[in-house]
Amino acid sequence: MSAITVNKKVCLLGDFAVGKTSLVRRFVYDRFEDKYLSTIGVKVSRKTVVAPAAGRVIDLAMILWDLAGSEEVDKYRESYMRGAAGAVLVCDLSRPETFDHLPVYVDEFLVVNPQSQIILAANKSDLTEALRLAPNQIESYAGSLSIPYFLTSAKTGDMVEQLFRQLGRLLLAGDLAT
Amino acid sequence: MPNHGHAGSHQDQVIGDQISGSASSLDNLRQILFHEQIEKIEDVEAGLEELERRINDERALVKMIAPVLGEAIRLKIREARDELIEALYPIIGQVVQRAVTEAVRDLARTLDTQVKRSFDFRLAWWRLRARISGASEAQIRLREMLPFTITDILLIHRETGLLLCHLRSDQSVATDTDLISGMLTAIRDFSQDTLGSVDQEGVGEIMHGNQRILMETALYTYLAVIVDGIEPAGFRAEMRERLMEIEHNYADEIRGYQGDSQTLTGVEEPLRTLMSASAGQKLSEGQKRVLAGAAGALLVVLVVSCLAISWVWRLGAASAERRAAAIPPSATMTSVPTETRTPLPSPTPSPKATVTYTPTAIPSATVTARPAPVVGVMIGNVWLRSAPSYDAARVGVILNTGDQVEILSRSGEWIYVRRISAGQIEVTGWLPARWIVAPTLLTTPGAQP
Numbered sequence: 001m002s003a004i005t006v007n008k009k010v011c012l013l014g015d016f017a018v019g020k021t022s023l024v025r026r027f028v029y030d031r032f033e034d035k036y037l038s039t040i041g042v043k044v045s046r047k048t049v050v051a052p053a054a055g056r057v058i059d060l061a062m063i064l065w066d067l068a069g070s071e072e073v074d075k076y077r078e079s080y081m082r083g084a085a086g087a088v089l090v091c092d093l094s095r096p097e098t099f100d101h102l103p104v105y106v107d108e109f110l111v112v113n114p115q116s117q118i119i120l121a122a123n124k125s126d127l128t129e130a131l132r133l134a135p136n137q138i139e140s141y142a143g144s145l146s147i148p149y150f151l152t153s154a155k156t157g158d159m160v161e162q163l164f165r166q167l168g169r170l171l172l173a174g175d176l177a178t
Numbered sequence: 179m180p181n182h183g184h185a186g187s188h189q190d191q192v193i194g195d196q197i198s199g200s201a202s203s204l205d206n207l208r209q210i211l212f213h214e215q216i217e218k219i220e221d222v223e224a225g226l227e228e229l230e231r232r233i234n235d236e237r238a239l240v241k242m243i244a245p246v247l248g249e250a251i252r253l254k255i256r257e258a259r260d261e262l263i264e265a266l267y268p269i270i271g272q273v274v275q276r277a278v279t280e281a282v283r284d285l286a287r288t289l290d291t292q293v294k295r296s297f298d299f300r301l302a303w304w305r306l307r308a309r310i311s312g313a314s315e316a317q318i319r320l321r322e323m324l325p326f327t328i329t330d331i332l333l334i335h336r337e338t339g340l341l342l343c344h345l346r347s348d349q350s351v352a353t354d355t356d357l358i359s360g361m362l363t364a365i366r367d368f369s370q371d372t373l374g375s376v377d378q379e380g381v382g383e384i385m386h387g388n389q390r391i392l393m394e395t396a397l398y399t400y401l402a403v404i405v406d407g408i409e410p411a412g413f414r415a416e417m418r419e420r421l422m423e424i425e426h427n428y429a430d431e432i433r434g435y436q437g438d439s440q441t442l443t444g445v446e447e448p449l450r451t452l453m454s455a456s457a458g459q460k461l462s463e464g465q466k467r468v469l470a471g472a473a474g475a476l477l478v479v480l481v482v483s484c485l486a487i488s489w490v491w492r493l494g495a496a497s498a499e500r501r502a503a504a505i506p507p508s509a510t511m512t513s514v515p516t517e518t519r520t521p522l523p524s525p526t527p528s529p530k531a532t533v534t535y536t537p538t539a540i541p542s543a544t545v546t547a548r549p550a551p552v553v554g555v556m557i558g559n560v561w562l563r564s565a566p567s568y569d570a571a572r573v574g575v576i577l578n579t580g581d582q583v584e585i586l587s588r589s590g591e592w593i594y595v596r597r598i599s600a601g602q603i604e605v606t607g608w609l610p611a612r613w614i615v616a617p618t619l620l621t622t623p624g625a626q627p
Contacts, residue, residue: 007356007437009338029354036361040368044339044360063340063360079367083338085437175436 005059008171010047011081012066013105014090015098019123022154023090024066027161041068042080049168053175060168062086081109086117086171088163091138093122093151094130099137106145117170120149121163126156284411291408310472326407329389331449332359333424334400335435339363342399342435342442345449351389352404362391362402396421398432403452420448553598554614556581562607566592573607583614 012020021037028047036043047062067080081087087109091098099122106118122138125131135151142149148170150163209216232238254262263270330352333343341359344352352358366381380400384391392403394417401421424445425432431441562573566589575597577583583595586606593614597605 004438004440007340007439009340009360009437029357040364042361042364042368044357044364046354046357061356063338063356065339065360065364076368076371079371080364082367083335083340085338175438 004056005061006172006175007061007063008085009083010062010064010167010171011084011087011109012064012090013087013109015092015095015101016068018090018092018095018098019152019154020066020088020090023088023121023123023152023160024064026154026157027164028064037066037068041076042066047164049165051165051168051172053172058172060172062164062168062171064088078108078112081112084109084113084116085174086119086167087113088167089118089120089147090123091120091133093124093133093138094127096132099133099141102141115174117167117174118145118147119163119167119170120145120147121152122149123152123154125151125158126153280414284414287408288411306473306476326405326409326413328403328405328453330355330404331453332362332402332404333421333445333449334359334363334402335432336363336395336398336400338435338437340435340437342432342439343445343449345446345453347453349406359402362393366393366400392417394418394421396425398435399425401449416452420452423448552585554583554585554593554595556583556613557615558613560609560613562595562597562605562609564607566590566594566608570608573605575605575607577609577613585614 012024014020021043024043024045028045043066045064045066047064049060049062051058051060065080065084067077087105089102089105091102102120109116109118120138120142122133122135138149138151148166150159150166152159152163154160232242327347327349329347329349331343331345332341332352332355334340335342339360339362341356344355346352365384369381380393380395382393384393389404389406392405392409392414394401394403394414396418399421401417403417428442428445435441556577556579559576559578562575562577563570564573565571577595577597582598584598586594586596588594588611589608591611592608593611594608595606595614
């Protein structure tokens with residue numbers, strides 16, 4: 001079994017300050033400064049996971065495009081989404097409006113990339129007292145889209161690795177299916 | 179009832195036999211009557227099936243249509259040329275515009291570089307190197323554009339921004355090229371969205387000091403070449419050719435690229451040839467030593483020849499002085515006026531004012547110590563002559579009273595002048611010193627006008 005490298009483009013989608021950049025900063029290889037997000041509206045980083053697929057070990061490099069979640073760059077977002085094999089939807093468990101906005105991102109993303117894989121990260125699970133979103137709300141939304149979801153904490157690292165590993169598996173499974 | 183039933187079923191069987199018998203005979207009859215038609219129908223069915231197969235199989239369909247399509251296009255060009263040009267203009271026009279823009283840019287770059295380098299000592303050094311290596315004039319010209327180094331070549335998938343191939347040189351500057359290609363693609367997308375689709379080519383270049391990222395774009399991929407210095411003319415065309423070659427050879431793999439770079443094995447070969455465009459010009463250590471030795475030897479030869487020439491010159495001047503001492507004092511054409519325009523005849527030890535206008539005898543004749551021209555005014559109407567003598571031929575010009583002349587040199591009582599007169603052609607010639615006023619600087623001992 002020889003390891004081969006596969007690269008996939010993945011977009012991080014979600015409102016401002018939901019923790020996308022924190023997910024990237026702590027759990028992902030990050031080379032560029034955050035200023036790119038406010039200037040051109042995107043910052044590229046990499047998350048590598050090792051996953052078995054079809055009897056081979058695959059080094060999957062997810063090239064993560066962290067897209068700025070603000071209205072100023074909305075018009076560029078579509079170009080940045082082009083060619084993505086997957087997306088991580090991020091919302092903030094302490095701010096229900098960030099959850100309400102998710103369908104906008106999903107619709108936009110699926111129009112550009114109909115054959116892609118999506119995963120949902122409900123972030124800031126460490127703020128137990130401030131939680132205003134019930135996990136069953138997340139669950140029912142994820143269920144309606146038939147996508148997996150994780151209650152993550154970029155602060156403690158809870159479920160972040162699992163999130164990316166699951167996405168990796170989905171991306172490679174998508175390849176095998178085609 | 180059972181008997182009846184039995185008799186009934188027997189009857190049924192008989193009727194059935196009769197029917198099947200008549201059916202088979204009907205079949206036979208049909209075979210006899212329609213066998214030709216049946217065969218034809220079978221043929222048509224087989225033909226249809228084959229046609230269906232071809233239409234469903236994309237490759238077979240393309241193979242089938244391609245020759246006809248070529249002929250159809252030719253016909254269309256003949257019959258509706260303008261219409262076709264109109265239809266193709268958005269594509270062809272852009273390509274042509276791009277090529278012309280690039281040619282002009284190349285030309286400008288070449289000129290810029292030539293001007294910038296024309297007084298550069300390195301130019302002479304490169305020429306020498308090229309001559310020694312037996313390179314052609316074209317190669318010398320190419321070399322003049324250097325220094326130019328390719329540090330990295332990145333082949334990037336346009337849509338996803340994924341890195342397809344990365345070639346690095348010894349001076350490679352790019353790390354995390356997968357991230358760089360992502361950001362680069364984002365920047366290109368950003369500029370495309372901001373500046374609109376006026377120029378589909380997109381970002382062509384990013385400059386950072388002496389380093390640049392040159393970009394060439396094709397349908398599915400683009401090439402980003404990180405270079406140091408100024409690329410030679412034609413380098414971009416080379417980039418484009420290599421890119422086209424890749425897109426042609428890996429059309430299917432690139433179009434449906436899923437992120438597995440193993441599907442693109444061998445894609446780096448065309449890029450290697452591109453990389454060698456700069457690497458091929460480099461010299462090995464041995465060659466450098468040989469060249470350095472040759473240049474050193476050349477320098478020694480040059481210095482020795484300079485010394486020899488100056489020695490021979492001095493020797494010549496000394497013998498001329500000796501000859502002048504032996505010749506009776508007369509102004510002859512041996513006193514050649516020099517182009518140094520110095521107003522000072524040399525202070526030679528000889529008592530005779532002859533044969534003193536040689537460059538070696540004028541210690542002050544340097545470019546830096548050039549005096550202002552000495553101007554005199556004519557006080558009579560005098561013929562200008564070709565030599566300092568009344569026997570010499572007239573130049574065909576008379577200088578009139580009041581004319582201004584630039585005094586170039588003097589031989590005895592004769593002065594060599596240039597006419598200064600706006601709107602008239604420049605004439606030089608000799609005339610007697612007494613017809614000029616104020617040539618004070620040209621006084622020669624024993625030869626006052």
